[in-house]
Amino acid sequence: MDSAIVMGSGVAGILAAEVLSRHCGNVTMIERDRLDGSERDRPGVPQHRHVHILWPAGQNILESLFPGAMESLHGLGAPRISFPADARWLSTEGWLPRLPLTKVFTCSRSLLEATLRKRLTKVDVRDNTTVTDLLTDATGRVVGVRTRSGDQTQTMHADLVVDATGRSSKLSQWLAALGHTLPTETVVDAQMGHATQDFRIPQEYTPNFTAVALQHRPPHVRRCAYMFLQENGHWRCTLAGYGADYPPNTNEGFLEYARTLRDPTLHSLLTKATPVGRIAAFRQAANRHHHWEKMRTWPAGLVALGDSACAFNPVYGHGMSVSALCAQALERWLANGAASTAEFQRAAARAASGAWSIATWEDWRCRETTGARPTIKDRILLTYYVRVLTAATMDSTVCADLMNVMSLLKKPRALMRPDVVLRVMRKSRGGCCQVAGEADHPLPEAIHRTRDLPAHRPHEAGD
Ligand SMILES: Cc1cc2nc3c(=O)[nH]c(=O)nc-3n(C[C@H](O)[C@H](O)[C@H](O)COP(=O)(O)OP(=O)(O)OC[C@H]3O[C@@H](n4cnc5c(N)ncnc54)[C@H](O)[C@@H]3O)c2cc1C
Numbered sequence: 001m002d003s004a005i006v007m008g009s010g011v012a013g014i015l016a017a018e019v020l021s022r023h024c025g026n027v028t029m030i031e032r033d034r035l036d037g038s039e040r041d042r043p044g045v046p047q048h049r050h051v052h053i054l055w056p057a058g059q060n061i062l063e064s065l066f067p068g069a070m071e072s073l074h075g076l077g078a079p080r081i082s083f084p085a086d087a088r089w090l091s092t093e094g095w096l097p098r099l100p101l102t103k104v105f106t107c108s109r110s111l112l113e114a115t116l117r118k119r120l121t122k123v124d125v126r127d128n129t130t131v132t133d134l135l136t137d138a139t140g141r142v143v144g145v146r147t148r149s150g151d152q153t154q155t156m157h158a159d160l161v162v163d164a165t166g167r168s169s170k171l172s173q174w175l176a177a178l179g180h181t182l183p184t185e186t187v188v189d190a191q192m193g194h195a196t197q198d199f200r201i202p203q204e205y206t207p208n209f210t211a212v213a214l215q216h217r218p219p220h221v222r223r224c225a226y227m228f229l230q231e232n233g234h235w236r237c238t239l240a241g242y243g244a245d246y247p248p249n250t251n252e253g254f255l256e257y258a259r260t261l262r263d264p265t266l267h268s269l270l271t272k273a274t275p276v277g278r279i280a281a282f283r284q285a286a287n288r289h290h291h292w293e294k295m296r297t298w299p300a301g302l303v304a305l306g307d308s309a310c311a312f313n314p315v316y317g318h319g320m321s322v323s324a325l326c327a328q329a330l331e332r333w334l335a336n337g338a339a340s341t342a343e344f345q346r347a348a349a350r351a352a353s354g355a356w357s358i359a360t361w362e363d364w365r366c367r368e369t370t371g372a373r374p375t376i377k378d379r380i381l382l383t384y385y386v387r388v389l390t391a392a393t394m395d396s397t398v399c400a401d402l403m404n405v406m407s408l409l410k411k412p413r414a415l416m417r418p419d420v421v422l423r424v425m426r427k428s429r430g431g432c433c434q435v436a437g438e439a440d441h442p443l444p445e446a447i448h449r450t451r452d453l454p455a456h457r458p459h460e461a462g463d
Pocket residue numbers: 007008009010011012013030031032033043044045047050051052053054055129130131132164165166167168169194282305306307308314315316317318319320321322323
């Protein structure tokens with residue numbers, strides 16, 4: 001393969017471009033935004049204002065592609081925190097023990113993206129340029145793209161075109177216009193909205209943790225929040241609500257919403273903090289799987305990865321790590337001769353499968369979730385998964401197994417090992433069907449009491 005074009009310079013695009021640069025002489029990455037070096041407030045990536053964490057699966061692959069990048073991020077102030085040890089993490093089923101089970105990066109997405117893009121030494125980056133269409137030859141093979149920059153249009157040819165244009169990808173329309181029959185997309189939409197604000201917390205109130213995760217408790221409690229220390233010493237706080245219970249975008253509304261969370265830790269900190277900048281809102285958080293791997297006539301010369309293939313409800317923090325897993329799959333596919341693009345799409349789907357299971361299982365627990373319904377197998381797995389979450393609040397071994405799965409280092413099936421199942425069953429008696437709207441039996445009161453700390457004692461369990 002001599003040449004490749006990568007459409008989009010988000011995390012998925014950057015990682016794919018780096019992989020391709022090891023196999024092709026000419027790699028061009030096309031980005032519609034202007035990349036002026038600061039990477040702040042670029043419209044093509046509205047999510048960059050919201051909290052982003054990078055789990056170990058993503059860290060390991062980034063480090064293998066860009067040796068030294070993680071250390072460099074750390075040097076630029078990016079917090080690398082021990083999870084759940086450095087966090088106050090109230091899961092849907094209760095507090096997780098504060099043990100050093102895994103490490104996550106919590107810097108801004110802009111810093112991460114800029115750090116990686118700077119390390120692309122063999123890639124020609126064309127910014128301020130929008131891809132408007134795919135070019136094909138007489139056999140239907142994709143052979144390039146049509147672009148627009150200002151009032152200039154251009155055609156560019158390559159042996160391989162990679163779609164990494166994210167949630168806003170036009171690939172469905174382009175493929176339909178080329179006469180392809182598209183597979184049915186799976187959408188699971190928990191009707192979620194996010195609002196994010198940065199804060200400065202005075203020195204005297206600096207807490208003994210660097211992250212707060214206060215999850216919802218489906219189906220009754222729909223609000224959740226995530227707050228992480230950033231590279232500049234500010235705290236970035238994202239409030240989110242399932243079932244269209246959207247957080248407001250005024251300072252007073254933001255604080256009031258925070259007051260109604262399951263635990264007062266975060267609200268109490270915010271009342272002492274100073275907001276920095278404006279509140280950012282985001283509402284397109286549905287899980288969306290295009291199933292390109294199921295397409296009968298996937299064209300030669302084209303692959304799709306990252307959010308443009310499969311996007312997740314962002315509260316589980318998996319999109320960047322799945323993009324990294326897709327880049328790893330791309331590397332393997334190229335190393336094995338890159339024979340069939342359809343084969344790559346199957347590998348990309350496998351790379352996304354663990355994160356997809358976690359996100360959809362969680363979202364089906366919300367009453368207002370629309371779209372595809374869980375299969376019987378999903379229902380059984382979800383019921384068991386909730387028991388794992390419950391057991392993880394009481395058993396550090398189960399919590400460690402759960403962290404490996406959340407980190408995407410292991411697939412959810414790792415939780416089905418007989419020894420894990422035994423521990424889970426011992427610890428989590430009294431589970432019930434967890435698909436909202438179908439059997440909303442609240443868990444027994446006694447279990448509630450042991451798992452959810454009372455609101456006036458925020459600092460005791462797990463500390
Ligand atoms: C609120 C929110 C919070 C999130 N938090 C996390 C988190 O904590 N952890 C995590 O791992 N993931 C998180 N994600 C997901 C994560 O941002 C993405 O999954 C990940 O960055 C991969 O995105 P991508 O590169 O595929 O697409 P994007 O990041 O959307 O990048 C697509 C790029 O393509 C460009 N583009 C689009 N169309 C064209 C075109 N026609 N021509 C040229 N360029 C084009 C865009 O300008 C953009 O630069 C979050 C997402 C959201 C929405």
